[in-house]
Amino acid sequence: MIMEISAEGVRSGDERIIARVISQVENQRQQVFPLLKELYRSTELAYLVGITGPPGSGKSTLVEKLVLSWTAEEEKVAVIAIDPSSEFSGGALLGDRIRMGKISTEKNVFIRSMATRGYLGGLNPAIFDTVVVLSAAGYQKVVIETVGGGQNEIDIVRLADTTLVVTVPEAGDEIQTFKAGLMEAGDIFVLNKADQPTASRMELILKQMLEMNDSENHSSDNSNWEVPIVKTVGTEGEGIEELRRAVMQHRDFLSRSRKERYNHSRVIRNHVVHLMEEFLRNHYIDPLLESSAFQEILAGISARKTDPYTAVEQLLKSFNKEQGKHEN
Amino acid sequence: MSQDNIKVLIAKPGLDGHDRGAKVIARGLKEAGMEVVYTGLRQTPEQIVKAAVQEDVDVIGLSILSGAHGELFPVIMDKLTESGRNDVLVLAGGTIPDDDHQKLKDIGIREIFKPGTSIAKIVDFIRQEMDE
Structure with missing residues:
Protein backbone atom coordinates (compact mmCIF):
# COMPACT_ATOMS: atom_id res chain seq x y z
CA MET A 1 0.00 0.00 0.00
CA ILE A 2 1.37 3.37 -0.95
CA MET A 3 0.70 5.92 1.69
CA GLU A 4 2.36 9.16 2.57
CA ILE A 5 3.69 9.01 6.10
CA SER A 6 4.06 12.71 6.81
CA ALA A 7 2.89 15.41 9.17
CA GLU A 8 0.35 16.54 6.54
CA GLY A 9 -0.88 12.96 6.24
CA VAL A 10 -1.47 12.76 9.98
CA ARG A 11 -3.15 16.17 10.09
CA SER A 12 -5.41 15.20 7.19
CA GLY A 13 -7.06 12.71 9.53
CA ASP A 14 -6.57 9.71 7.24
CA GLU A 15 -7.08 6.76 9.59
CA ARG A 16 -4.67 4.51 7.71
CA ILE A 17 -1.86 7.00 8.09
CA ILE A 18 -2.63 7.67 11.75
CA ALA A 19 -2.74 3.91 12.41
CA ARG A 20 0.54 3.31 10.60
CA VAL A 21 2.31 6.14 12.42
CA ILE A 22 1.13 4.73 15.76
CA SER A 23 2.59 1.35 14.74
CA GLN A 24 5.89 3.09 14.02
CA VAL A 25 5.68 4.83 17.38
CA GLU A 26 5.35 1.36 18.93
CA ASN A 27 7.83 -0.57 16.78
CA GLN A 28 10.25 1.70 14.89
CA ARG A 29 10.76 4.48 17.33
CA GLN A 30 14.03 5.88 15.96
CA GLN A 31 12.54 6.29 12.49
CA VAL A 32 9.47 8.15 13.74
CA PHE A 33 11.21 10.73 15.94
CA PRO A 34 11.68 13.28 13.12
CA LEU A 35 7.93 13.16 12.45
CA LEU A 36 7.10 13.40 16.17
CA LYS A 37 9.36 16.46 16.47
CA GLU A 38 7.47 18.17 13.69
CA LEU A 39 4.05 17.17 15.01
CA TYR A 40 4.73 18.15 18.61
CA ARG A 41 5.75 21.71 17.83
CA SER A 42 2.63 22.44 15.85
CA THR A 43 0.11 20.63 18.02
CA GLU A 44 -1.89 21.50 21.07
CA LEU A 45 -2.29 18.34 23.11
CA ALA A 46 -5.78 16.89 23.33
CA TYR A 47 -7.64 16.86 26.64
CA LEU A 48 -6.69 13.57 28.28
CA VAL A 49 -9.25 11.58 30.22
CA GLY A 50 -7.93 8.52 32.07
CA ILE A 51 -10.23 5.73 33.14
CA THR A 52 -9.21 2.85 35.34
CA GLY A 53 -10.76 0.27 37.64
CA PRO A 54 -10.82 -3.46 38.31
CA PRO A 55 -11.53 -6.00 35.55
CA GLY A 56 -15.22 -6.34 34.82
CA SER A 57 -16.17 -3.02 36.42
CA GLY A 58 -17.57 -1.75 33.12
CA LYS A 59 -14.87 0.67 31.99
CA SER A 60 -15.18 -0.05 28.27
CA THR A 61 -18.98 0.23 28.38
CA LEU A 62 -18.70 3.58 30.18
CA VAL A 63 -16.13 4.75 27.63
CA GLU A 64 -18.50 3.80 24.82
CA LYS A 65 -21.37 5.81 26.31
CA LEU A 66 -19.22 8.78 27.32
CA VAL A 67 -17.63 8.96 23.87
CA LEU A 68 -21.10 8.89 22.28
CA SER A 69 -22.12 11.85 24.45
CA TRP A 70 -19.09 13.78 23.14
CA THR A 71 -19.47 12.85 19.49
CA ALA A 72 -23.10 13.97 19.75
CA GLU A 73 -21.58 17.43 20.23
CA GLU A 74 -19.41 17.05 17.13
CA GLU A 75 -16.23 16.35 19.04
CA LYS A 76 -13.54 14.08 17.61
CA VAL A 77 -12.53 11.55 20.23
CA ALA A 78 -9.82 8.90 20.32
CA VAL A 79 -9.56 5.97 22.71
CA ILE A 80 -6.32 4.24 23.67
CA ALA A 81 -7.23 0.95 25.33
CA ILE A 82 -4.29 -0.54 27.17
CA ASP A 83 -3.98 -4.17 28.23
CA PRO A 84 -1.03 -5.91 29.85
CA SER A 85 1.54 -7.88 27.86
CA SER A 86 2.33 -11.39 29.00
CA GLU A 87 5.66 -11.46 30.82
CA PHE A 88 6.38 -14.91 29.47
CA SER A 89 5.47 -14.73 25.79
CA GLY A 90 5.42 -10.97 25.22
CA GLY A 91 2.02 -11.44 23.60
CA ALA A 92 -1.16 -9.68 24.65
CA LEU A 93 -4.89 -10.15 24.40
CA LEU A 94 -6.53 -6.82 23.62
CA GLY A 95 -10.26 -7.16 24.24
CA ASP A 96 -11.57 -3.69 24.96
CA ARG A 97 -13.20 -3.30 21.57
CA ILE A 98 -15.72 -5.98 22.55
CA ARG A 99 -17.70 -3.45 24.62
CA MET A 100 -17.26 -0.54 22.24
CA GLY A 101 -19.40 -1.81 19.38
CA LYS A 102 -21.51 1.33 19.15
CA ILE A 103 -18.56 3.65 18.59
CA SER A 104 -16.49 1.26 16.50
CA THR A 105 -17.74 2.67 13.19
CA GLU A 106 -18.39 6.30 14.25
CA LYS A 107 -16.55 8.55 11.83
CA ASN A 108 -15.23 10.88 14.53
CA VAL A 109 -13.91 8.09 16.74
CA PHE A 110 -10.55 6.35 16.56
CA ILE A 111 -9.93 3.35 18.81
CA ARG A 112 -6.50 1.87 19.26
CA SER A 113 -5.60 -1.08 21.48
CA MET A 114 -2.09 -1.11 22.91
CA ALA A 115 -0.13 -3.61 24.97
CA THR A 116 1.98 -2.39 27.88
CA ARG A 117 4.98 -4.38 26.56
CA GLY A 118 6.40 -4.67 30.05
CA TYR A 119 8.36 -1.48 29.70
CA LEU A 120 11.22 -1.27 32.16
CA GLY A 121 11.13 1.75 34.41
CA GLY A 122 7.40 2.39 34.24
CA LEU A 123 5.23 3.78 31.51
CA ASN A 124 5.89 2.85 27.91
CA PRO A 125 6.81 6.20 26.30
CA ALA A 126 4.95 5.10 23.16
CA ILE A 127 1.68 5.93 24.93
CA PHE A 128 2.45 9.63 25.24
CA ASP A 129 3.82 9.70 21.68
CA THR A 130 0.54 8.18 20.50
CA VAL A 131 -1.29 11.01 22.27
CA VAL A 132 0.85 13.48 20.30
CA VAL A 133 -0.06 11.76 17.02
CA LEU A 134 -3.79 11.64 17.84
CA SER A 135 -3.76 15.29 18.93
CA ALA A 136 -2.11 16.29 15.67
CA ALA A 137 -4.77 14.30 13.80
CA GLY A 138 -7.42 16.57 15.29
CA TYR A 139 -8.82 14.48 18.13
CA GLN A 140 -9.89 16.92 20.82
CA LYS A 141 -10.26 14.37 23.56
CA VAL A 142 -8.20 11.26 24.10
CA VAL A 143 -9.44 8.63 26.53
CA ILE A 144 -6.82 6.31 28.00
CA GLU A 145 -8.36 3.16 29.42
CA THR A 146 -6.44 0.75 31.58
CA VAL A 147 -7.11 -2.04 34.06
CA GLY A 148 -6.53 -0.69 37.54
CA GLY A 149 -4.34 -1.93 40.32
CA GLY A 150 -0.67 -1.94 39.47
CA GLN A 151 1.98 0.74 39.34
CA ASN A 152 1.88 0.87 35.57
CA GLU A 153 -1.78 1.84 35.70
CA ILE A 154 -1.09 4.63 38.16
CA ASP A 155 1.59 5.97 35.81
CA ILE A 156 -0.84 5.89 32.92
CA VAL A 157 -3.50 7.60 34.96
CA ARG A 158 -1.01 10.33 35.88
CA LEU A 159 -0.84 11.31 32.23
CA ALA A 160 -4.47 12.30 32.26
CA ASP A 161 -5.94 15.73 32.94
CA THR A 162 -9.05 14.15 34.42
CA THR A 163 -8.95 10.66 35.88
CA LEU A 164 -12.02 8.50 36.43
CA VAL A 165 -11.69 5.63 38.89
CA VAL A 166 -14.45 3.09 38.33
CA THR A 167 -15.67 0.74 41.01
CA VAL A 168 -18.69 -1.51 41.46
CA PRO A 169 -20.95 -2.40 44.42
CA GLU A 170 -19.57 -5.93 44.69
CA ALA A 171 -16.05 -4.59 45.09
CA GLY A 172 -16.92 -4.31 48.81
CA ASP A 173 -13.92 -4.06 51.07
CA GLU A 174 -11.67 -4.77 48.14
CA ILE A 175 -11.60 -1.05 47.54
CA GLN A 176 -9.66 -0.63 50.77
CA THR A 177 -6.80 -2.35 49.00
CA PHE A 178 -6.79 0.06 46.07
CA LYS A 179 -3.33 1.37 45.80
CA ALA A 180 -3.00 4.59 47.69
CA GLY A 181 -1.79 6.29 44.54
CA LEU A 182 -4.94 5.33 42.71
CA MET A 183 -7.19 6.80 45.40
CA GLU A 184 -5.28 10.06 45.19
CA ALA A 185 -5.17 10.04 41.39
CA GLY A 186 -8.94 9.80 41.09
CA ASP A 187 -10.55 13.14 40.16
CA ILE A 188 -13.95 11.52 39.80
CA PHE A 189 -15.14 8.26 41.29
CA VAL A 190 -17.64 6.29 39.27
CA LEU A 191 -19.84 3.78 41.06
CA ASN A 192 -20.97 1.66 38.14
CA LYS A 193 -23.70 -1.02 38.21
CA ALA A 194 -25.42 1.29 40.71
CA ASP A 195 -28.76 -0.48 40.21
CA GLN A 196 -27.55 -3.30 42.41
CA PRO A 197 -29.03 -3.46 45.92
CA THR A 198 -25.67 -3.08 47.65
CA ALA A 199 -24.85 0.14 45.78
CA SER A 200 -25.80 2.52 48.59
CA ARG A 201 -23.59 0.67 51.03
CA MET A 202 -20.69 0.92 48.60
CA GLU A 203 -21.38 4.62 48.13
CA LEU A 204 -21.08 5.10 51.88
CA ILE A 205 -17.76 3.22 51.98
CA LEU A 206 -16.47 5.34 49.12
CA LYS A 207 -17.54 8.59 50.79
CA GLN A 208 -15.81 7.61 54.00
CA MET A 209 -12.63 6.71 52.16
CA LEU A 210 -12.64 9.98 50.26
CA GLU A 211 -13.15 11.95 53.46
CA MET A 212 -10.28 10.11 55.08
CA ASN A 213 -8.16 10.80 52.05
CA ASP A 214 -9.03 14.48 52.28
CA SER A 215 -8.05 14.86 55.89
CA GLU A 216 -4.79 12.98 55.32
CA ASN A 217 -3.74 14.96 52.28
CA HIS A 218 -4.09 18.64 52.99
CA SER A 219 -1.42 19.40 50.46
CA SER A 220 -2.67 17.10 47.70
CA ASP A 221 -3.36 18.37 44.19
CA ASN A 222 -7.04 18.02 44.85
CA SER A 223 -7.11 20.32 47.88
CA ASN A 224 -9.75 22.56 46.30
CA TRP A 225 -11.51 19.96 44.23
CA GLU A 226 -14.18 17.95 45.95
CA VAL A 227 -14.00 14.51 44.35
CA PRO A 228 -17.52 13.59 43.28
CA ILE A 229 -18.98 10.09 43.28
CA VAL A 230 -21.07 9.59 40.15
CA LYS A 231 -23.45 6.64 40.11
CA THR A 232 -23.95 4.99 36.73
CA VAL A 233 -25.52 1.98 35.07
CA GLY A 234 -23.29 1.82 32.02
CA THR A 235 -25.26 -0.79 30.11
CA GLU A 236 -28.44 1.35 30.37
CA GLY A 237 -26.73 4.68 29.85
CA GLU A 238 -27.90 5.89 33.29
CA GLY A 239 -25.76 8.56 34.91
CA ILE A 240 -23.74 9.22 31.75
CA GLU A 241 -24.99 12.81 31.50
CA GLU A 242 -23.92 13.39 35.13
CA LEU A 243 -20.55 11.84 34.35
CA ARG A 244 -20.11 14.01 31.25
CA ARG A 245 -20.92 17.06 33.36
CA ALA A 246 -18.51 16.01 36.13
CA VAL A 247 -15.68 15.74 33.58
CA MET A 248 -16.57 19.19 32.25
CA GLN A 249 -16.63 20.66 35.77
CA HIS A 250 -13.23 19.17 36.54
CA ARG A 251 -11.86 20.65 33.34
CA ASP A 252 -13.27 24.06 34.30
CA PHE A 253 -11.74 23.67 37.73
CA LEU A 254 -8.33 22.91 36.21
CA SER A 255 -8.37 25.90 33.91
CA ARG A 256 -9.62 28.24 36.66
CA SER A 257 -6.92 27.11 39.08
CA ARG A 258 -4.21 26.89 36.38
CA LYS A 259 -3.70 23.29 37.35
CA GLU A 260 -4.15 22.23 33.75
CA ARG A 261 -0.81 23.80 32.98
CA TYR A 262 0.64 22.29 36.08
CA ASN A 263 -0.50 18.88 34.89
CA HIS A 264 0.97 19.47 31.44
CA SER A 265 4.34 20.50 32.79
CA ARG A 266 4.42 17.43 35.02
CA VAL A 267 3.47 15.15 32.12
CA ILE A 268 6.11 16.69 29.89
CA ARG A 269 8.74 16.36 32.59
CA ASN A 270 7.87 12.67 33.03
CA HIS A 271 8.00 12.09 29.29
CA VAL A 272 11.41 13.68 28.93
CA VAL A 273 12.67 11.42 31.71
CA MET B 1 10.47 -4.74 23.28
CA SER B 2 10.45 -6.98 20.27
CA GLN B 3 10.64 -5.17 16.95
CA ASP B 4 8.54 -7.79 15.29
CA ASN B 5 5.40 -7.95 17.36
CA ILE B 6 2.88 -9.50 15.03
CA LYS B 7 -0.54 -7.92 15.51
CA VAL B 8 -3.60 -10.03 14.77
CA LEU B 9 -7.30 -9.24 14.65
CA ILE B 10 -9.58 -12.16 15.52
CA ALA B 11 -13.09 -11.41 14.32
CA LYS B 12 -16.47 -13.13 14.39
CA PRO B 13 -18.48 -11.85 11.42
CA GLY B 14 -22.24 -12.02 11.27
CA LEU B 15 -24.88 -13.73 13.34
CA ASP B 16 -23.06 -16.47 15.12
CA GLY B 17 -23.18 -16.89 18.87
CA HIS B 18 -20.28 -19.25 19.39
CA ASP B 19 -16.80 -17.92 20.04
CA ARG B 20 -15.10 -20.61 22.08
CA GLY B 21 -12.90 -21.45 19.08
CA ALA B 22 -12.07 -17.82 18.38
CA LYS B 23 -11.10 -17.30 22.02
CA VAL B 24 -8.91 -20.41 22.07
CA ILE B 25 -7.11 -19.19 18.95
CA ALA B 26 -6.75 -15.67 20.39
CA ARG B 27 -5.24 -17.07 23.55
CA GLY B 28 -2.96 -19.44 21.64
CA LEU B 29 -1.60 -16.66 19.44
CA LYS B 30 -1.05 -14.49 22.50
CA GLU B 31 0.94 -17.28 24.11
CA ALA B 32 3.01 -17.46 20.94
CA GLY B 33 3.96 -13.81 21.56
CA MET B 34 1.51 -12.05 19.26
CA GLU B 35 -0.65 -9.06 20.13
CA VAL B 36 -4.22 -10.14 19.52
CA VAL B 37 -7.20 -7.82 19.23
CA TYR B 38 -10.49 -9.62 19.76
CA THR B 39 -13.62 -7.72 18.78
CA GLY B 40 -16.31 -10.02 20.15
CA LEU B 41 -19.38 -11.56 18.57
CA ARG B 42 -21.68 -10.39 15.79
CA GLN B 43 -19.39 -8.00 13.95
CA THR B 44 -20.39 -6.38 10.69
CA PRO B 45 -17.87 -6.30 7.82
CA GLU B 46 -17.62 -2.52 8.39
CA GLN B 47 -16.66 -3.02 12.04
CA ILE B 48 -14.07 -5.66 11.17
CA VAL B 49 -12.41 -3.60 8.45
CA LYS B 50 -12.46 -0.42 10.53
CA ALA B 51 -10.81 -2.29 13.42
CA ALA B 52 -8.19 -3.72 11.04
CA VAL B 53 -7.38 -0.23 9.74
CA GLN B 54 -7.29 1.56 13.12
CA GLU B 55 -5.33 -1.21 14.81
CA ASP B 56 -3.00 -1.51 11.79
CA VAL B 57 -2.97 -5.30 12.07
CA ASP B 58 -0.76 -7.64 10.07
CA VAL B 59 -3.21 -10.54 10.14
CA ILE B 60 -7.00 -10.99 10.29
CA GLY B 61 -8.43 -14.31 11.46
CA LEU B 62 -12.10 -14.74 10.58
CA SER B 63 -13.96 -17.33 12.63
CA ILE B 64 -17.32 -18.45 11.35
CA LEU B 65 -19.67 -21.30 12.23
CA SER B 66 -22.90 -19.98 10.76
CA GLY B 67 -22.38 -21.00 7.14
CA ALA B 68 -22.59 -17.41 5.91
CA HIS B 69 -18.94 -17.25 4.83
CA GLY B 70 -19.97 -17.15 1.17
CA GLU B 71 -21.95 -13.96 1.86
CA LEU B 72 -19.77 -12.17 4.37
CA PHE B 73 -16.20 -12.93 3.36
CA PRO B 74 -16.41 -11.32 -0.11
CA VAL B 75 -17.86 -8.15 1.49
CA ILE B 76 -15.01 -8.05 4.00
CA MET B 77 -12.39 -8.57 1.28
CA ASP B 78 -13.94 -5.82 -0.88
CA LYS B 79 -14.00 -3.38 2.01
CA LEU B 80 -10.38 -4.17 2.86
CA THR B 81 -9.43 -3.30 -0.72
CA GLU B 82 -11.49 -0.11 -0.59
CA SER B 83 -9.67 0.87 2.61
CA GLY B 84 -6.31 0.24 1.01
CA ARG B 85 -5.53 -2.62 3.33
CA ASN B 86 -5.58 -5.60 0.98
CA ASP B 87 -2.01 -6.22 2.11
CA VAL B 88 -3.32 -7.82 5.31
CA LEU B 89 -2.94 -11.59 5.61
CA VAL B 90 -6.48 -12.96 5.92
CA LEU B 91 -7.09 -16.43 7.35
CA ALA B 92 -10.34 -18.22 8.09
CA GLY B 93 -11.45 -20.94 10.42
CA GLY B 94 -14.57 -22.65 11.70
CA THR B 95 -17.02 -24.89 9.93
CA ILE B 96 -16.38 -24.20 6.26
CA PRO B 97 -17.12 -27.09 3.87
CA ASP B 98 -14.13 -28.30 1.81
CA ASP B 99 -16.02 -27.52 -1.39
CA ASP B 100 -15.98 -23.80 -0.55
CA HIS B 101 -12.26 -23.50 0.23
CA GLN B 102 -11.11 -22.77 -3.31
CA LYS B 103 -13.75 -20.07 -3.80
CA LEU B 104 -12.55 -18.31 -0.65
CA LYS B 105 -8.91 -18.63 -1.67
CA ASP B 106 -9.81 -17.09 -5.02
CA ILE B 107 -11.03 -13.91 -3.30
CA GLY B 108 -7.78 -13.59 -1.37
CA ILE B 109 -8.19 -15.62 1.80
CA ARG B 110 -4.78 -17.20 2.13
CA GLU B 111 -5.65 -20.27 4.16
CA ILE B 112 -8.61 -21.99 5.76
CA PHE B 113 -8.01 -23.93 8.94
CA LYS B 114 -10.43 -26.73 9.68
CA PRO B 115 -11.62 -27.80 13.13
CA GLY B 116 -8.93 -29.79 14.89
CA THR B 117 -6.01 -27.77 13.47
CA SER B 118 -3.30 -27.37 16.07
CA ILE B 119 -2.48 -23.86 17.21
CA ALA B 120 1.20 -24.56 16.53
CA LYS B 121 0.37 -25.09 12.87
CA ILE B 122 -1.46 -21.73 12.67
CA VAL B 123 1.38 -19.95 14.48
CA ASP B 124 3.95 -21.45 12.09
CA PHE B 125 1.85 -20.47 9.09
CA ILE B 126 1.55 -16.85 10.26
CA ARG B 127 5.27 -16.57 11.08
CA GLN B 128 6.24 -17.97 7.69
CA GLU B 129 3.96 -15.57 5.85
CA MET B 130 5.24 -12.62 7.89
CA ASP B 131 8.85 -13.51 7.09
CA GLU B 132 8.19 -13.27 3.37
Missing part, protein backbone atom coordinates in the same frame (compact mmCIF):
# COMPACT_ATOMS: atom_id res chain seq x y z
CA HIS A 274 11.11 8.38 30.02
CA LEU A 275 12.69 9.26 26.68
CA MET A 276 16.10 9.67 28.29
CA GLU A 277 15.75 6.29 30.00
CA GLU A 278 14.75 4.74 26.70
CA PHE A 279 17.74 6.32 24.93
CA LEU A 280 20.20 5.17 27.58
CA ARG A 281 18.79 1.68 27.51
CA ASN A 282 18.88 1.39 23.71
CA HIS A 283 22.25 3.01 23.14
CA TYR A 284 24.25 2.00 26.18
CA ILE A 285 22.72 -0.67 28.35
CA ASP A 286 21.20 -3.11 25.83
CA PRO A 287 24.28 -3.25 23.52
CA LEU A 288 26.41 -3.83 26.58
CA LEU A 289 24.32 -6.79 27.73
CA GLU A 290 25.17 -8.56 24.46
CA SER A 291 28.91 -8.01 24.71
CA SER A 292 31.48 -10.56 25.84
CA ALA A 293 33.15 -7.87 27.95
CA PHE A 294 30.00 -7.71 30.05
CA GLN A 295 29.99 -11.49 30.51
CA GLU A 296 33.58 -11.27 31.71
CA ILE A 297 32.68 -8.58 34.21
CA LEU A 298 29.80 -10.73 35.51
CA ALA A 299 32.14 -13.70 35.83
CA GLY A 300 34.60 -11.50 37.65
CA ILE A 301 31.92 -10.43 40.11
CA SER A 302 30.91 -14.07 40.65
CA ALA A 303 34.50 -15.01 41.38
CA ARG A 304 34.89 -11.98 43.68
CA LYS A 305 37.75 -10.63 41.61
CA THR A 306 35.74 -7.46 41.46
CA ASP A 307 32.43 -6.34 42.95
CA PRO A 308 29.21 -4.94 41.46
CA TYR A 309 29.94 -1.44 42.76
CA THR A 310 33.35 -1.10 41.19
CA ALA A 311 32.07 -2.71 38.01
CA VAL A 312 29.29 -0.15 37.66
CA GLU A 313 31.69 2.75 38.28
CA GLN A 314 33.96 1.46 35.52
CA LEU A 315 31.07 0.83 33.13
CA LEU A 316 29.77 4.35 33.61
CA LYS A 317 33.22 5.74 32.88
CA SER A 318 33.31 3.76 29.63
CA PHE A 319 29.86 5.17 28.76
CA ASN A 320 31.25 8.67 29.11
CA LYS A 321 33.99 7.87 26.62
CA GLU A 322 31.41 6.30 24.31
CA GLN A 323 29.32 9.43 24.51
CA GLY A 324 32.27 11.50 23.35
CA LYS A 325 32.39 9.31 20.25
CA HIS A 326 28.65 9.52 19.80
CA GLU A 327 28.70 13.27 19.65
CA ASN A 328 31.30 13.19 16.89
